[in-house]
Amino acid sequence: MSTRLERLEAALAQAAGAVGLSRRRLRQASADRLARALAAPSQREKLAALEDPILTRADRRRLREQIGVSLAPETRSGPVGRRRGMISRIQVALSRRRLNPFTVVIGALVAAPIVTASGLALIHTGQGARLNRTCTDVVLTRPDGTTRTLTLSRGDWVVVHGHSRTGVRITMWAPLIGYDTATVSQTCLDDAR
Known part of the structure; x- marks a missing residue:
C-alpha cells in the first residue's frame, strides 16, 4: 500500500x-x-x-x-481659437453624465425657496429715482402712523415702490424713525437713474 x-x-x-x-x-x-x-x-x-x-x-x-x-486624441497645449462659453460648458457637462432623479428632486427643493425669496425681494425692493422738479405739500406718513407735510426740492433722491392711478408711491429715509412713505405725481420724478 x-x-x-x-x-x-x-x-x-x-x-x-x-x-x-x-x-x-x-x-x-x-x-x-x-x-x-x-x-x-x-x-x-x-x-x-x-x-x-x-x-x-x-x-x-x-x-x-x-x-x-x-x-486617444491629441490634447491642445494652449488656447486655440475661441473658448467655449459657460452655457456650452454646462451643456457638455450635463450631457456627459446622466442626472440622478434623486439629485434633480433635491436640487429643485433647494432651488425653489431661493428663487422664491429672490423674486419676492426683487418685487418688494424699490428703485432709486431723482425728483426733476419741486413737489410741494407732500404728505409723508411715518412708520408710527403720524404724518408730516414736506416740500421736496428738485434733485432729491427717493425710492420708488410702485405706481398707482393717483401717482407714484415713494419712500424717504428719516433718521432714527425709519422710512416715510408718500404718494406723489408722476411728473415729479425723473426716469433717469
Whole structure:
C-alpha cells in the first residue's frame, strides 16, 4: 500500500511540475506575442493582436491600454481659437453624465425657496429715482402712523415702490424713525437713474 501511495504522490508532484512548466511557457509565449504586437507598425495589426488566444489577461490589458493611449486624441497645449462659453460648458457637462432623479428632486427643493425669496425681494425692493422738479405739500406718513407735510426740492433722491392711478408711491429715509412713505405725481420724478 505504501508503494502505491508513493507512486501517487510522485505522479502528483510530476503533474504539478508540468503545470508550472506549462504556465512559464505560456507566460513566455504571451510576452513574446505582446512584444511583437507592440512593435507592429499599424494600429490595425495591434487591434488584431487583441484577439490572439495566447495572450494572458495581463498582457491583453497592457496591449489594450497601449492601443487606447495611441488612439486617444491629441490634447491642445494652449488656447486655440475661441473658448467655449459657460452655457456650452454646462451643456457638455450635463450631457456627459446622466442626472440622478434623486439629485434633480433635491436640487429643485433647494432651488425653489431661493428663487422664491429672490423674486419676492426683487418685487418688494424699490428703485432709486431723482425728483426733476419741486413737489410741494407732500404728505409723508411715518412708520408710527403720524404724518408730516414736506416740500421736496428738485434733485432729491427717493425710492420708488410702485405706481398707482393717483401717482407714484415713494419712500424717504428719516433718521432714527425709519422710512416715510408718500404718494406723489408722476411728473415729479425723473426716469433717469
